[in-house]
Amino acid sequence: MRIARFSLDGNVAFGVVEGDELEIIKGHPFADFERSGHKLPLGAEQVRLLSPVLPNKVVAIGRNYAEHARELGNTVPDVPVVFFKPSTSVAGPGDPVVYPGFSSEVHHEAELAVVIGRMCKDVPRERARDVILGYTCANDVTARDAQRAESQWARAKGFDTSCPLGPWIETELDPADLAVQCTVNGEQRQLGRTSEMVRPVEDLIVHITEAMTLLPGDVVLTGTPAGVGPLHPGDEVAVTIEGIGTLTNKVVNRG
CATH class of the missing domain: 2.30.30.370 (FAH)
Structure with a gap:
């Protein structure tokens, strides 16, 4: 559904x-x-x-695709890298992504997003799918220069409109091996599969809920495949995930 x-x-x-x-x-x-x-x-x-949910929090995972970690000169971490994007970063399909004034190097990051369906804590791996409502497309838009300069990623990944979600939630989907694609102005930039994740969705749910309670409507971003690259005002960026659909946004200058 x-x-x-x-x-x-x-x-x-x-x-x-x-x-x-x-x-x-x-x-x-x-x-x-x-x-x-x-x-x-x-x-x-x-x-x-609109964005399919208004999450209390977006919990994101960094460097969960080995090739993406390597393309930015990083190693695959021993434990998942977890960070937050605030609720004010969420945008919907067709909404503008506003280029932040503090950055001159903004990148796209196509990702599978997990939408939590019930309040949960300390979820065992065999029950991880039970707490998931469904899946949607996400773009973890990142101010890469700020990410390099600042030890915390709050500004680099949490600025307003940096988390487009949509176009809807697909509830009947196996997330194990889906194609994840990003195009900019119709040109393919990223193409990977969720089977390439270092840690699958179930392991991420276990790891996150060891530390915190997830609420209905919270979103987990599962990492991005290789091929991230720059966005500029005027660009149209589209994230397509097999079995879900396409999320499209246009990049605009800050007004």
Whole structure:
């Protein structure tokens, strides 16, 4: 099932996407809900897709693809590198990515995002899939120069609009071996598979929940394959993940 969060004439709701239609649901996807029978064309002018969730926190994993670690001159860490992106970094499909004024080297990072479906802590590996609502596309937009200059990555990876998510949540998906692609202005920059992750989704859930409670709607970013590169104002960047869809955003100058 594909679940989208959208705005209809200024009112925010959730819906089930089937083909080119969006059926409004009664309730929200983190509990039992009913399908209303009220369907809208997905491309209708009054329908605007939003980020599929507004997370309390985005927990991100760095250097989880060996080739990406190497392309930036890093080794694969013995334990996962964990960092946060604030809720204010989240953007939706079609939203602009605003180039931050403190950087002159902003990069794209296409990633599989995991959407948590229930409150969880100390999750055993065999139960990891049980706490997941589904998966979506993410772009871990990074101010690379700031990342190199600052020992903490809060500004480099946490600036406003640095975490586009979307276009919807796919709930019926095996994340073990999916193609992850990024294009900029139609040119392929990244192409990898989730099977190349150093640590799979289940291990990441275990590692994170050893330390903290994850809440419904929280998002886990699972790392990016090799091929990261620069973005400039005017660029259109698209992240496509097999079985989910495509998340597209345009880079703009700070107004």
